[in-house]
Amino acid sequence: MRTGVIGLILSPTFPFLDMMWRICPALAVGCTVVVLVPPASPTPLLLAQLAGELGPFPGILNVISGPASLGPVLAAQPGVQKVAFCGAIEEGRALRRTLAGWVPELGLALGAESLLLLTEVADVDSAVEGIVDAAWSDRSPGGLRLLIQEAVWDETMRRLQERMGRLRCGHGLDGAVDMGARGAAARDLAQRYVSEAQSQGAQVFQAGSEPSDSPFFPPTLVSDLPPASPCTQAEVPWPLVVASPFRTAKEALAVANGTPRGGSASVWSERLGQALELAYGLQVGTVWINAHGLRDPAVPMGGCKESGSSWHGGQDGLYEYLRPSGTPAWIPYLSKTLNYDAFGLALPSTLPAGPETGPAPPYGLFVGGRFQAPGARSSRPIRDSQGSLQGYVAEGGAKDIRGAVEAAHQAAPGWMSQSPAARAALLWALAAALQRREPNLVSRLERHGVELKVAKAEVELSVKRLRAWGARVQAQGCALQVAELRGPVLRLREPLGVLAIVCPDEWPLLAFVSLLAPALAHGNTVVLVPSGACPIPALEVCQEMATLLPAGLVNVVTGDRDHLTRCLALHQDIQALWYFGSAQGSQFVEWASAGNLKPVWVNRGCPRAWDQEAEGAGPELGRRAARTKALWLPMGD
Amino acid sequence: ESISKQATEIWISKIQVNKPAVLRRAEQIQARRPVKKEWQAAWLLKAVTCIDLTTLSGDDTASNIQRLCYKAKYPIREDLLKALNMHDKGITTAAVCVYPARVCDAVRALKAAGCDIPVASVATGFPAAQTHLKTRLEEIRLAVEDGATEIDVVINRTLVLTGQWKALYDEIRQFRKACGEAHLKTILATGELGSLTNVYKASMIAMMAGSDFIKTSTGKETVNATFPVAIVMLRAIRDFFWKTGNKVGFKPAGGIRSAKDSLVWLSLIKEELGDEWMKPELFRIGASTLLADIERQIYHHVTGRYAAYHDLPMS
Numbered sequence: 033m034r035t036g037v038i039g040l041i042l043s044p045t046f047p048f049l050d051m052m053w054r055i056c057p058a059l060a061v062g063c064t065v066v067v068l069v070p071p072a073s074p075t076p077l078l079l080a081q082l083a084g085e086l087g088p089f090p091g092i093l094n095v096i097s098g099p100a101s102l103g104p105v106l107a108a109q110p111g112v113q114k115v116a117f118c119g120a121i122e123e124g125r126a127l128r129r130t131l132a133g134w135v136p137e138l139g140l141a142l143g144a145e146s147l148l149l150l151t152e153v154a155d156v157d158s159a160v161e162g163i164v165d166a167a168w169s170d171r172s173p174g175g176l177r178l179l180i181q182e183a184v185w186d187e188t189m190r191r192l193q194e195r196m197g198r199l200r201c202g203h204g205l206d207g208a209v210d211m212g213a214r215g216a217a218a219r220d221l222a223q224r225y226v227s228e229a230q231s232q233g234a235q236v237f238q239a240g241s242e243p244s245d246s247p248f249f250p251p252t253l254v255s256d257l258p259p260a261s262p263c264t265q266a267e268v269p270w271p272l273v274v275a276s277p278f279r280t281a282k283e284a285l286a287v288a289n290g291t292p293r294g295g296s297a298s299v300w301s302e303r304l305g306q307a308l309e310l311a312y313g314l315q316v317g318t319v320w321i322n323a324h325g326l327r328d329p330a331v332p333m334g335g336c337k338e339s340g341s342s343w344h345g346g347q348d349g350l351y352e353y354l355r356p357s358g359t360p361a362w363i364p365y366l367s368k369t370l371n372y373d374a375f376g377l378a379l380p381s382t383l384p385a386g387p388e389t390g391p392a393p394p395y396g397l398f399v400g401g402r403f404q405a406p407g408a409r410s411s412r413p414i415r416d417s418q419g420s421l422q423g424y425v426a427e428g429g430a431k432d433i434r435g436a437v438e439a440a441h442q443a444a445p446g447w448m449s450q451s452p453a454a455r456a457a458l459l460w461a462l463a464a465a466l467q468r469r470e471p472n473l474v475s476r477l478e479r480h481g482v483e484l485k486v487a488k489a490e491v492e493l494s495v496k497r498l499r500a501w502g503a504r505v506q507a508q509g510c511a512l513q514v515a516e517l518r519g520p521v522l523r524l525r526e527p528l529g530v531l532a533i534v535c536p537d538e539w540p541l542l543a544f545v546s547l548l549a550p551a552l553a554h555g556n557t558v559v560l561v562p563s564g565a566c567p568i569p570a571l572e573v574c575q576e577m578a579t580l581l582p583a584g585l586v587n588v589v590t591g592d593r594d595h596l597t598r599c600l601a602l603h604q605d606i607q608a609l610w611y612f613g614s615a616q617g618s619q620f621v622e623w624a625s626a627g628n629l630k631p632v633w634v635n636r637g638c639p640r641a642w643d644q645e646a647e648g649a650g651p652e653l654g655r656r657a658a659r660t661k662a663l664w665l666p667m668g669d
Numbered sequence: 670e671s672i673s674k675q676a677t678e679i680w681i682s683k684i685q686v687n688k689p690a691v692l693r694r695a696e697q698i699q700a701r702r703p704v705k706k707e708w709q710a711a712w713l714l715k716a717v718t719c720i721d722l723t724t725l726s727g728d729d730t731a732s733n734i735q736r737l738c739y740k741a742k743y744p745i746r747e748d749l750l751k752a753l754n755m756h757d758k759g760i761t762t763a764a765v766c767v768y769p770a771r772v773c774d775a776v777r778a779l780k781a782a783g784c785d786i787p788v789a790s791v792a793t794g795f796p797a798a799q800t801h802l803k804t805r806l807e808e809i810r811l812a813v814e815d816g817a818t819e820i821d822v823v824i825n826r827t828l829v830l831t832g833q834w835k836a837l838y839d840e841i842r843q844f845r846k847a848c849g850e851a852h853l854k855t856i857l858a859t860g861e862l863g864s865l866t867n868v869y870k871a872s873m874i875a876m877m878a879g880s881d882f883i884k885t886s887t888g889k890e891t892v893n894a895t896f897p898v899a900i901v902m903l904r905a906i907r908d909f910f911w912k913t914g915n916k917v918g919f920k921p922a923g924g925i926r927s928a929k930d931s932l933v934w935l936s937l938i939k940e941e942l943g944d945e946w947m948k949p950e951l952f953r954i955g956a957s958t959l960l961a962d963i964e965r966q967i968y969h970h971v972t973g974r975y976a977a978y979h980d981l982p983m984s
Contacts, residue, residue, distance in 0.1 A: 157904050158690030190911075198940055208702050302685040322687045518689070666689035669864055 033357035034062040036113035039106045039136065041127070043119025044070040045214050047173070051076060053329070053344045054116055058353045059092060063114075066094045068106055072215075073097075104130050112136050114353065121267065121293070121338055121629075128626040133366040133619030139342030139352055140629065141334065144174025145267045147297035148324060149284055149310060152183040154300035155322070160191045162298060162324040167273045168199055168251040170212050171325060175268030177291075178275040179284055185277050192253060192273075196239035201248040211271060213247040221269045222249045229254050229274075232261040259287075267293060281306060285313045292628070294337035298324040311663055312524075317343075320664040328514045331521050331662050336607075341631040341659070346512065346523065348660050356652050365615045365636045375620045376598030379408075379429065379591075394424030395567075397432055397590065398574035400439040401583025407431035412591065414568060417481025425567050428591035433559070433599040436587035437606060440530040440557040443584030448527050448555045452505045455553060458581060459502030463495045465576040466545075470495075473541060473569050480540065480566045489643075494545040497649055501549035504654065512662075519667035525658040527555030528631075529607035532600040534593065536612035536635065539642040540566035544573070546648045547610060548586065554658040559587045559606070561596045597621060604628045610656070612640065631656075680873055680912075681834055686865040686901055695896035702936040709932065710753060710970045713963050714760060716931040717744050720960060721789055721920065721953045722984070723766040725888065731774045734767060738778035740984035741765045741786060745964055752971040762960070763949035764789045764819055769812040776816040789819035789854070793844065796858070796887035798823040802840065809847040819852040820844075823887060826861045829871050837871070841878035854882035854920060854953075859898045860890035868898055872905035882918035888955065893923025896937065903941040919946070922955025928966040931959060960984060 038058045042051060051067070058065050069076045076095045083093035096102070100123065107115050116139040117127055124142040131138050146166055150159050167176035180188050204212025213219070226236055234257040238250045255275040257264055268274050278284040288297065296318040301307040311319040317335040320326055327333065332346035343349050394411040396403035408431075411424035426432075447455075466473070470491050477487035509524040531551045535544050540563040551558045562570035567590050574588050589596060597617050600609055601624035608631045611621045615637030625632045633656055642648040704712050722741045724733065741762045750756040766789040767775050775788045790812040794800035809820055822844045828837040845853055855875040859868045875883050883902055886893040899921055906917050919942075921934060931954060938946050946952055961984065968976040 153685060155685045155687035155690060158687045158694070161690060161694045207700070208704075210701070300687075302687060322690055323693070668688040668692065669866075 033359075034354055036063060037111045038063045038065050038353060039109075039112045039115045040065055040067045041100065041103045041106070041115060041117045041119070042067065042069050042076075043100075043123065044072070045218055046073075046118060048075055050118060050344075053333075053349075054118070055093065057344065057349050061350055061353050063353050064092045064094075066096065066106065066112070068096050068098060068100075068102055071097045071099070103127055104134075107131050107134050107136050110135075114139060116141070116342060116352070118142070124340060125626045125629065128629065129623055132623035132626075133370070135364050135366075138622075140340030141342045141344070142338065142340040142629070143267055143293050143295055143335070144270070145177060145293055146172075146174065146295055146324070147177045147179065147288055147314075147316070149288060149297065149299045149314075150178065150180045150184065150188060151281065151284075151299075151301040151303075151306065151310075152181040153302050153306070154184075155302060156184055156188055156191060158322070159300040160188070160195050162300065162322075163192065163273060164195060164199070164210075166298070166324040168196070168211055168271050170204055170210075172270065174270050175272040175274070177268055177288075178273050179278050179287060180275055181284070182277045182279055189253075189255070189275070192275075193237055193239070196237070196251050196253065199239065199251050201240075201242070201250060211248075211251065213249070214270065216247065218270060219247060219249045222252070222272055225263065225266070225269050225272060226252060226254070229257055229261075229263045232263055233258060234261075234263070265291070281310060285310065289313075289315045292338040293335075295335040295339040296320075296333070298322075317660070318662045318664070321666070323664060323666050326517065326664055326666075328517070328521070330512055330514055331664070332523065332660050333662065334660065336659055338629045340629060343660065346662075351655065356646060356650060363636075365618070367616055367619055370616055370619055372620060372623050375616070376592070376594035376596075379427070379595055395426060395571045395590070397426045397428050397436070398571065398578070398586070398588040399432065399436045399584075400442075400587070401581070401585075402578055403574070406591070407435075414566070416479040422476075422479055423568060425571065425590040428561075428589035428596055430595075430599045432589050432591075433596060433603065436559045436589050437530055437532075437603060439584035439587055440559050441605065443582055444527075444529060444557045446582060447552075447557055447585055450555075455555065456502040456505040459498050459505070459549060459553060461580050462573075462576060463498035463502065465580060466491070466498065466573065467495050469572060469576065473572060476569050476572065477541060477566075490539065490542045493643060493648075494542050497542075497546050498549050500649060501553040505553045517664070517666055519665045521665065522663040524661045524663055525554070526661055528657070528659055529556065530559065530605070531556040531608050531610070531657070532559045532561075532603075532606045533610045534561045534597055534600070534613055534617075535563050535570070536639065536642075537563045537565050538639050541569040541573075542648065543612065543640075543642045544570045546642055546653070547612075550653040550657045552585070554654070556607075556657060557585050557587075559589065559600065561589055561591075561593060561600070564593045593617070598624070601625060601632075602627055606630060608632070608656075611635065613637075678834075680877075681870050684866060684869050684873075686869050688865050688897070691865060691897045691900055694900055698896060698900075698937050698940065699933050702940070704932055704936070707970075710967060712932055712935055713928055713966055714745070714753070714755060715947065716928075716935060716954065717960065717963055718760060718763060719949050719952050719954050720744070720762040721764045721766045721922075721955045722762045722960060723888070723922070723955050723957050725766070725768060725791065725795075729768065729771050731771075731778075734771050734774040735778040735781075737767075737984055738765055738775055738784070739782055740960070740982070742779070742782045742784040743982075744960055745967055746981060749964070749967050749971050753967070761786055763787075763953050766791065766819075766821065766955060768795070769808055769815070769817075772812055772815040772817045787818040787852070788816060789821055789852075790815075790817035791821045791823070791856075791887075793822040795821070795823050795856075796889040798825050798858075799827075802843070806843060806847045809844060813847075813849060813851050817851065819854065820848050821854040821856055821884060823856045823858060824871060824875065826858055829862055829867055834870065834874055838874050838878050841875055841880065845879040852881045853879065854884050854918075855880040856884040856887055856922075857902070858887055858890060859885050859902075860892035865897065865901050868901050869905050872902045873909065876905070876909045876915075876917045880917060882920050882953065884920040884922055884955065886921075886923045888923030890923070894921035894925060896933070899934075899937060900941065903938070907942055916945070916951060918951040918953065920953040920955055925954055925956045926958050926962060928959070928963045931956075931963065957984070 080095035202209035298320040332348035334343035406426040618634035793805035
């Protein structure tokens with residue numbers, strides 16, 4: 033079902049093609065678009081005029097020319113359901129913070145840097161042409177990080193420098209020219225980077241030289257930049273290429289994945305096995321093998337990590353503008369008085385429950401495959417529906433969250449490399465174990481005030497969901513048909529990594545299982561915060577998981593939900609966060625996700641009908657539990 | 670010069686050519702460097718001076734050879750050249766290319782026309798090279814005796830397809846010796862070599878064995894001179910130059926019929942190798958009908974009208 037009105041905010045140096053790639057799918061699924069463009073570009077206004085002449089539907093495409101500060105104003109208009117932003121990383125981060133809590137969902141496509149990995153068994157001349165396409169042409173989105181295997185370093189450098197001598201800068205619309213100019217801001221950015229790199233000890237090679245007042249920046253090659261220098265951490269601006277050596281394929285992956293950006297990359301190698309291994313190992317949204325910069329509307333294009341998580345092209349691009357049918361339109365829930373610095377900071381102190389010590393020893397935290405005592409060495413009481421004490425659960429804090437995330441990361445590589453059949457088998461074993469525990473779980477739920485019939489149904493449905501997600505585990509990838517390419521393009525679905533989930537208070541067992549199952553089925557490791565009022569059914573399930581699942585795969589931390597949410601949302605090494613709690617918490621989560629720009633899914637304080645198939649086990653869960661990677665394999669010999 | 674066996678193997682074994690990437694570059698080249706107006710006319714005249722005017726048919730006789738040689742001396746009509754102020758710059762084609770049996774006729778016709786451009790002869794079992802080595806070498810010697818100063822030899826594709834690189838090297842060395850002082854062009858017949866990697870390897874072997882030029886094709890294969898193959902060969906020429914300092918020339922032949930194509934070829938040479946290669950000493954185009962199309966383009970540039978077939982002298 034289509035989303036509604038889309039607002040689109042574009043950066044000052046956006047290419048026209050990028051804009052069309054976002055407008056067309058939105059219009060195709062039935063949304064109307066308002067585009068905010070920087071004042072210096074008249075082309076979108078012309079486009080809007082043409083759209084306005086389309087007979088019966090004059091308002092489907094609207095263009096406003098204005099500064100980026102109008103973005104929040106656009107987002108605040110009633111009826112705007114989604115805002116898509118493409119541009120620089122810092123601006124995206126600022127926008128994420130500003131729009132936390134507002135009605136529209138935010139989709140970010142940030143950064144323009146790409147990566148080129150050149151191994152020693154590559155066709156170096158063709159790779160040099162790939163570098164020219166990637167960084168020194170008008171089609172290239174941004175700068176290039178170049179990783180060259182040491183064995184071919186000299187050869188590549190020589191050919192690159194020779195090739196740079198033949199590039200021509202000039203008027204952008206002249207057909208015989210390779211590169212145009214992109215404005216004073218881009219030129220200054222490039223100049224600043226070059227000066228800084230030189231001061232940090234790098235070698236800078238420019239084929240020609242331009243007078244300092246010319247608007248053109250010549251193609252530039254930067255090498256010998258020390259890996260620890262600040263320039264290597266910053267994004268490479270256009271039209272620069274920063275080259276670094278590597279020794280082995282393993283080192284190449286480590287260096288390539290060692291930045292917060294994860295947009296697109298190409299691997300150059302004539303050995304199929306090596307090329308595929310590198311392609312699968314890179315944490316980016318698009319990988320080309322022995323090519324660079326190929327695009328097609330049928331292939332999704334997006335990123336991960338700080339390149340934002342919004343997609344365009346292909347099926348994933350269409351889903352950006354759709355939401356599950358039956359869900360109501362978003363309503364405003366912004367709380368202007370929310371103090372981000374203070375939210376969840378202080379732990380409310382809980383007094384001991386009274387003279388009785390409780391029916392059983394307190395539950396610990398389930399971290400690293402076993403129950404552990406919390407760092408703060410304190411527990412909180414859990415009361416049943418009559419108010420009498422049911423038990424104690426651990427009071428988890430920041431340290432425990434840190435430990436849980438570490439344990440999840442340790443278990444991640446092993447879980448990701450498990451075959452789908454193995455994952456399915458584990459989920460079914462867990463379902464069987466849950467079924468054996470049914471009487472126990474039903475009695476826990478009853479004490480919490482749930483009717484017997486409903487409690488039984490809840491447990492049964494949880495078991496069914498686990499089995500269903502187990503059955504849906506498959507190596508998810510499909511080959512796409514691309515019109516102008518000879519060779520397959522694979523759309524792979526990869527696990528996100530460590531997924532943090534804050535479970536809702538309603539349906540304490542069912543929601544817990546409904547969120548856990550798709551996350552595990554897609555290869556993620558999980559850190560969960562169970563329902564605040566009734567965490568004990570979840571902890572019972574943990575007792576089963578302790579024997580069945582590998583250590584660290586699932587970690588459950590109980591405690592003050594706001595405090596734990598704060599720790600999770602601010603953690604830089606969590607790849608995604610699902611929050612089902614209060615409206616204020618949702619707002620905080622959106623605001624804090626700007627830290628590492630992790631994709632978040634919040635319920636904005638609205639309860640969800642977990643027992644309904646559409647909301648509790650629908651395809652939306654599966655889509656959000658994994659990320660896409662497009663792998664291009666041009667063929668020919 | 671003689672290269673040791675190990676060096677040969679080292680140079681040859683590490684070569685990788687990625688065809689889809691080369692195809693992409695070939696497409697780009699055709700669109701990226703258009704030349705217009707008076708610069709186009711100048712480039713077309715440069716292309717004329719690089720043409721090896723060729724006739725390789727079963728029905729060649731002294732009369733059409735004589736006509737060809739005369740056209741080689743006066744490739745563009747006198748008044749058109751005068752209009753461009755190029756009539757006194759000695760614009761002729763680079764050479765005339767014929768079968769070995771017709772070399773005598775060609776030499777006689779050029780002498781009668783008062784022209785000193787070289788006569789190139791094809792040799793070594795042109796076009797298939799499926800004859801004994803002895804007869805192939807004898808063909809070269811006879812052609813040189815008759816007065817050919819350039820020899821276009823064809824390599825033995827069997828050796829390439831069976832990977833006998835050393836044997837190929839030895840054969841081309843023998844051709845080199847048989848040529849003596851004559852200029853050696855080695856035809857790789859790229860349409861029959863199977864893969865771009867083989868094209869690169871064969872180019873390297875031919876250059877190491879002492880060729881003055883490497884040539885893409887005989888003109889008689891199903892696929893002759895295409896841009897992807899040319900890119901690979903030009904890269905081989907450049908690599909050979911970087912390794913040894915020797916400049917080897919390049920000749921595409923077969924399938925080049927339009928003036929526009931010749932401009933693309935020139936810009937390809939300029940992009941990949943540089944300005945030093947854009948001269949007849951290092952670049953030739955093997956063509957026969959190309960000259961007519963270039964002449965018509967120049968006619969159009971000078972007069973603004975399109976010429977009819979009969980407006981321009983036949984070759």
